[in-house]
Amino acid sequence: RGGVPPHPTFVPFAENANLAYRVMSNLRSEGVEVELAGNPMPNWRLAVSVAKATAEESDIGLPWITLVKEQSSRWAQNANLPVWNNESQTVKDKFQPLVNALNLMQASDGTKVESAREWRVRATTRYGFRDGWLKNSFMGASYLWSSANVVGYRQSVVSNAYPDLGIGGTISVSDITRPYRGNPLTAIDAFAGYSRKLFRGKIGWRVQLNVRNLLDKHDPLIRNVFSDGGVRQFNLPQPRLFILTNTFSY
Numbered sequence: 001r002g003g004v005p006p007h008p009t010f011v012p013f014a015e016n017a018n019l020a021y022r023v024m025s026n027l028r029s030e031g032v033e034v035e036l037a038g039n040p041m042p043n044w045r046l047a048v049s050v051a052k053a054t055a056e057e058s059d060i061g062l063p064w065i066t067l068v069k070e071q072s073s074r075w076a077q078n079a080n081l082p083v084w085n086n087e088s089q090t091v092k093d094k095f096q097p098l099v100n101a102l103n104l105m106q107a108s109d110g111t112k113v114e115s116a117r118e119w120r121v122r123a124t125t126r127y128g129f130r131d132g133w134l135k136n137s138f139m140g141a142s143y144l145w146s147s148a149n150v151v152g153y154r155q156s157v158v159s160n161a162y163p164d165l166g167i168g169g170t171i172s173v174s175d176i177t178r179p180y181r182g183n184p185l186t187a188i189d190a191f192a193g194y195s196r197k198l199f200r201g202k203i204g205w206r207v208q209l210n211v212r213n214l215l216d217k218h219d220p221l222i223r224n225v226f227s228d229g230g231v232r233q234f235n236l237p238q239p240r241l242f243i244l245t246n247t248f249s250y
Helices: 062-077 091-107
Strands: 010-014 017-020 026-041 044-058 086-090 119-128 137-146 150-159 170-181 185-198 203-212 221-225 231-235 241-249
Touching (some): 062 091, 086 091, 091 170
Parallel strands (some): 150 221
Antiparallel strands (some): 010 017, 119 137, 137 185, 150 170, 203 241, 221 231
C-alpha cells in the first residue's frame, strides 16, 4: 500500500498464512586441549586434561538488518500509512518495536555464547588391585572444574542506528564489553568395580558402581540475569546419583 514493502517480521508462506521471520547468526568456536596421562605405579592410572575454548556469535540477523537499512527511509516517507496486513496499524507502529531488537543485534556482534565455559580442567585416577582379597577389583574418582560462564550483560546507551522514524537519537542496549558471570562449576564423581572370568574363562563379567555428584552439592547455578545483575533463571544440580552396571562379554 502506498509503495510500502511487506513488514520484515513477516514473509508470505502460503495462501492466507504468515511465517515469522527467522533471525539467523553465525556461531564460531575454537580452542585447544592438552592431556597428560601416565602410570605412577603399574596398577595406578592418572590422567589430567586442560581445555580452553571460546564461542562467539556474529552476523546476528544480518539479512534482516540489511533489509531494514535499505528500506527505512522509504518507510519513513510512508510512516502514517496502514501496513499491508492490518488496517489498524501504521508503518511507524510496526517499525518502532523493532528498534530495540535491531540495535541490540547490531551491538551484540561478537557476543560470547552464554552458558559456554572458557576453561575446563579434568583429573581422573584409577587404581586396580592385583593381589589379596581385593584382587580384580578397582576404584577411582574424577574431578571436573569449569570456569564461570557469561550469564548476561550490563546496559549502555548508544546512538540509535535507525532514527528515520523519529524514535530517538539514543537507545539502551546490552554492552558485550561488560558481561556478568555466573558460577564456576565443580564436580566430583567416583567409581568402583570388580571383574573376573566365568564358566571356565568363557564369559567375562564386570560389575561397576558409579556415583555422580559424590558430595551431593545443591548450590544453584546461575543461568542468566537481568541487566542490573539480578538473577533471572538458575539451574539446580542433579542430586547424588548411583548407577550400577553389569557387563558380560564373550
